[in-house]
Amino acid sequence: MMAEMAQPALDLVDWLSTLFVFLIGLAGLALIVLYIIDRTQTTDAVRHNYPVIGRLRYVFTELGEFFRQYFFAMDREEMPFNRAQRDWIGRASKGEGNTVAFGSTKNLDPVGTPIFVNCPWPTLDTDAVKAPPLVIGEGAAKTPYTAGSFFNVSAMSYGSLSKPAIQALSHGAAKVGCWLNTGEGGVSPFHLEGGCDVVFQIGTAKYGVRDKDGNLSDKKLRDVAAHETVRMFEIKLSQGAKPGKGGILPAEKVNEEIAEIRGIEPHTASISPNRHPDIDSAEDLLKMIAHIRDVTGKPVGIKAVIGAYGWLDELFALINERGQASAPDFITVDGGDGGTGAAPMPLIDNVGLTLRESLPMVVDLRDRHGLKDRIRIIASGKLVTPGEVAWALCTGADFINSARGFMFALGCIQAMRCNKNTCPTGITTHDERLQKGLDPADKSERVAHFVENMRNEVGVIAHSCGVREPRGLRRYHVRMVCADGKSRPMDELYPAVDTKAAA
Numbered sequence: 001m002m003a004e005m006a007q008p009a010l011d012l013v014d015w016l017s018t019l020f021v022f023l024i025g026l027a028g029l030a031l032i033v034l035y036i037i038d039r040t041q042t043t044d045a046v047r048h049n050y051p052v053i054g055r056l057r058y059v060f061t062e063l064g065e066f067f068r069q070y071f072f073a074m075d076r077e078e079m080p081f082n083r084a085q086r087d088w089i090g091r092a093s094k095g096e097g098n099t100v101a102f103g104s105t106k107n108l109d110p111v112g113t114p115i116f117v118n119c120p121w122p123t124l125d126t127d128a129v130k131a132p133p134l135v136i137g138e139g140a141a142k143t144p145y146t147a148g149s150f151f152n153v154s155a156m157s158y159g160s161l162s163k164p165a166i167q168a169l170s171h172g173a174a175k176v177g178c179w180l181n182t183g184e185g186g187v188s189p190f191h192l193e194g195g196c197d198v199v200f201q202i203g204t205a206k207y208g209v210r211d212k213d214g215n216l217s218d219k220k221l222r223d224v225a226a227h228e229t230v231r232m233f234e235i236k237l238s239q240g241a242k243p244g245k246g247g248i249l250p251a252e253k254v255n256e257e258i259a260e261i262r263g264i265e266p267h268t269a270s271i272s273p274n275r276h277p278d279i280d281s282a283e284d285l286l287k288m289i290a291h292i293r294d295v296t297g298k299p300v301g302i303k304a305v306i307g308a309y310g311w312l313d314e315l316f317a318l319i320n321e322r323g324q325a326s327a328p329d330f331i332t333v334d335g336g337d338g339g340t341g342a343a344p345m346p347l348i349d350n351v352g353l354t355l356r357e358s359l360p361m362v363v364d365l366r367d368r369h370g371l372k373d374r375i376r377i378i379a380s381g382k383l384v385t386p387g388e389v390a391w392a393l394c395t396g397a398d399f400i401n402s403a404r405g406f407m408f409a410l411g412c413i414q415a416m417r418c419n420k421n422t423c424p425t426g427i428t429t430h431d432e433r434l435q436k437g438l439d440p441a442d443k444s445e446r447v448a449h450f451v452e453n454m455r456n457e458v459g460v461i462a463h464s465c466g467v468r469e470p471r472g473l474r475r476y477h478v479r480m481v482c483a484d485g486k487s488r489p490m491d492e493l494y495p496a497v498d499t500k501a502a503a
Contacts, residue, residue: 045411045425048437080337081384086408088385092453093409093446112356113481114391114490119466128463131455131470134398136232136376137299137329145231145299147197147399149178150470151389151454153447154380154401155201155236155303157185159249159258159270160418165410165427167440170194172447181401182208184236184272185249186261187224194444200224201234201303202292205272207262216278218295225296232329233292235285237275237304238352239334248272252421255430282315289328301330303380305338306358307351309365316369324374332401333362335381355381355392360475360494363396367497384408386457393458394473394490409450410443 031052038044038051047055084105091098108115137144153173158166160183173180173196181199182191186208191198202209202216209220224230249258249270259266279285285302293300306312319327336352353361359379366375379397383389384405392400404412411425423429426438458470465477475491482488 042437042439043442045427045434045437046413049424049426049434080382081404081408081414085385086414089405089408089450092457093450095445095449095453098453098457109481109485111481111483113487114387114394115479115481115487116387116390116461116465117477117479117489118464122466123463123468125463127468128459129469130459134376136301137293139374140325140327140329141293141299142297143299145197147179147231149176149451149455150393150398151400151402151451151458152178153180153406154403155181155183155199155234155239156403156406157183157201157207157249158188158190158261159183159185159253160428162423162426162429162435162438163188163190164435164438164440164443165407166190167193168410168438168443169406169447170196171440171444172451173197175444175448176451178451179231181234185258185270186263187227187230188257188261192227192229195229197231198227198229199232199234200230201236203236203272204274204276205262205264205270207264207270207272210263212263216292221292221295225298230298232299232301233296234330234332235276235279235288235292235300235302235328237279237285237302239303239305239338248419250419250421253430258430282311282318285315286318286322286326290326293329299329301328301332301376301378303332303334305334305336305352305381306362307336307353309358309361312362312365313369316365316371319371320369324371327371327374330376330378330399331362331366332378332380333359333397335359338381338403355379355383359392359395359397360490364494364497367396386454386461389454390458390461390470390473391478393470394475394478395494396475396496398471405454406447406450409446411438411446 034055035051038047038055042048088098131150133146133148135144135146153169156166156169166188167190169180170191171194174194179197179199180191182188182201184201184203184205184207187198187200200208206214206216209217209224211217211220251267251269254264254266254268254270256266262270264270276288279288289300289302333355335355335358337354359377363377366372366377376398377396378399378401379392379395380401380403382404383392383400383402389400407427410427412427413425415424417423418428421429421431423434426435429435455470462468462470462473465473467473467477475494475496476489478490479487480490480493
């Protein structure tokens with residue numbers, strides 16, 4: 001009798017055991033399938049490099065929207081770029097809709113926050129136009145450059161970035177008609193292969209255009225300039241994240257190919273001098289600009305993060321003394337909050353003015369010396385969303401460069417490993433295993449979408465302010481939050497210079 005009663009219980013246990021084993025096997029099979037899918041796909045580098053586990057990132061991201069009230073890390077709190085900024089870039093680069101629900105998560109109270117002044121009669125879509133091209137170097141360079149896009153790819157060298165990342169940027173920039181700055185590591189075949197417009201940056205070590213002793217080589221300058229798509233040359237005096245310190249590329253990132261392009265020994269740290277040894281004054285700088293322009297025939301400009309600014313007054317006065325043709329064709333103003341692949345923390349945190357303060361200063365100094373029509377201003381440094389780009393245009397910038405914005409478009413997850421050669425997305429590593437998840441063809445589309453959406457949405461802000469195109473924005477179109485909690489018109493805080501009087 002007892003045996004008869006126990007038999008169904010044993011049958012149930014057997015059935016449950018079989019079901020459990022079946023479910024475990026099914027789960028194992030699912031994990032294997034997911035592993036194969038993740039490992040073979042090339043649209044998501046994190047899932048490719050970290051199969052199955054990488055999917056948890058998206059689960060946590062989705063759940064975070066529902067559980068945000070229980071956590072301290074809100075949309076706008078993460079540094080150096082918060083989730084709201086990264087999410088906008090992610091949607092823009094994928095070509096997805098960029099509308100959001102419920103309300104803004106942006107805190108409008110901090111001092112310096114820009115608030116755009118909407119017009120009661122905004123520009124109709126039928127009256128809106130794209131920002132027209134601007135000529136750089138007219139009247140000075142043998143081959144001036146007509147730049148078609150106000151938003152472009154900032155300086156990122158091959159070495160700091162991986163081969164597939166540079167390839168994606170090159171092809172993406174070509175698709176959307178913006179320029180790509182080489183960074184100080186020289187021009188690589190991967191910068192050129194997409195056929196986009198290229199700005200060649202000359203850093204303090206003169207990588208790519210140096211002789212065996214590290215001096216500027218006219219022959220190599222001509223060789224670089226012979227590439228039709230190399231449109232301009234930029235002399236880097238300093239950059240935002242490390243003013244007073246040259247470029248730093250760790251030895252583990254200096255492979256044979258990178259060493260060959262730069263003209264240095266492989267597998268040794270690439271450390272640039274703190275400044276150009278042959279530029280020690282405003283006069284030396286103008287002499288260098290004139291020399292490179294004569295040798296290459298292309299427009300030549302400078303890049304600097306602003307700290308001391310008396311040298312700019314001296315430079316502009318010397319230009320007017322010698323004639324405006326002696327001027328740099330453009331000045332790239334980098335903010336002290338700019339980014340880098342590697343730099344000492346004391347410089348990242350403490351040295352150099354932010355773009356909020358330095359950009360209006362440089363624009364006003366240029367205009368006060370009557371050089372507005374001669375020198376183009378390029379703004380660079382943490383400008384990754386339409387509001388930040390529109391602010392720079394209001395301030396007086398002619399163009400905007402972004403580096404980290406494009407890294408996010410490529411798939412950067414802000415892992416902060418740029419200097420370790422272990423970037424999980426393949427963007428800043430030369431580990432071929434980690435690079436396999438970064439497909440240049442796919443990522444070039446994201447680069448193009450990012451630029452297109454940036455230009456369109458800066459246009460949306462411009463039209464709200466009542467102007468037809470982004471470069472129609474002026475300082476009176478934006479108010480800045482001040483220490484007393486009130487906002488004031490930017491043209492009141494930074495009165496624009498009367499260029500006719502200055503001339």
